[in-house]
Amino acid sequence: MSELFQFDQSEWFASLTALLVLLLFWLWYRKRRARKLSVDGVLDEIGYDRIHDLVIPNGDEGEILIDHLVLTSQGLLIVDVKDVQGIVFGSDKMQDWTVISSDRRYTFSNPQPALYDRIAAVRHIVRQVPVAGRIVFIDGAEFTKGVPGLVCDLDELLEQFGEKNKSAAKVKVEAFKPHWDLIRKEALSVQVDEVIKRRRRS
Secondary structure, rough: OHHHHHHHHHHHHHHHHHHHHHHHHHHHHHHHHHHHHHHHHHHHHHOOEEEEEEEOOOOOOOEEEEEEEEOOOOEEEEEEOOOEEEEEEEOOOOOEEEEEEEOOOOEEEHHHHHHHHHHHHHHOOOOOOOOEEEEOOOOEEOOOOOOOOOOOOHHHHHHHHOOOHHHHHHHHHHHHHHHHHHHHHHHHHHHHHHHHHHHOOO
């Protein structure tokens, strides 16, 4: 009887230990995945340099703001981030997109035209480099009637622009570097012009 009790106790202890190990692994995996799928984490993964809140000429005597411009192995990537919770109804031809969440319903302007303007502004500066754009919806948005063009989530962004062969990617990126420097130069020029304008007004 005592031997049976010892066997049951050791078996129970082994099962508890295995369960604890599985729980710790699950928590570690969730934390790692959450970190990996954060916006900054994904941009770091796909990008070799990036600029936030970039202001450049729009090619029509004005200026345009770009939230995230990323230097990738495929060229330059403009990323507009949308933090939306709920079901999203939108299409390429709709002027406004609708969000229905658990507690409210609201609309926002179709973000595609603004992204096309940003892509055109960057292409005006770097004519010989591929320029792409994506509207990234963070986890919580669900498109039940189809996903519009240029829209993706973080997983898809990583899949589309991630590069497994890092050594080959660096060779491509080096070819884009002079054009990347042109973007930085244009952004600095806009900042200097803005400072001069402010001084003249004061």
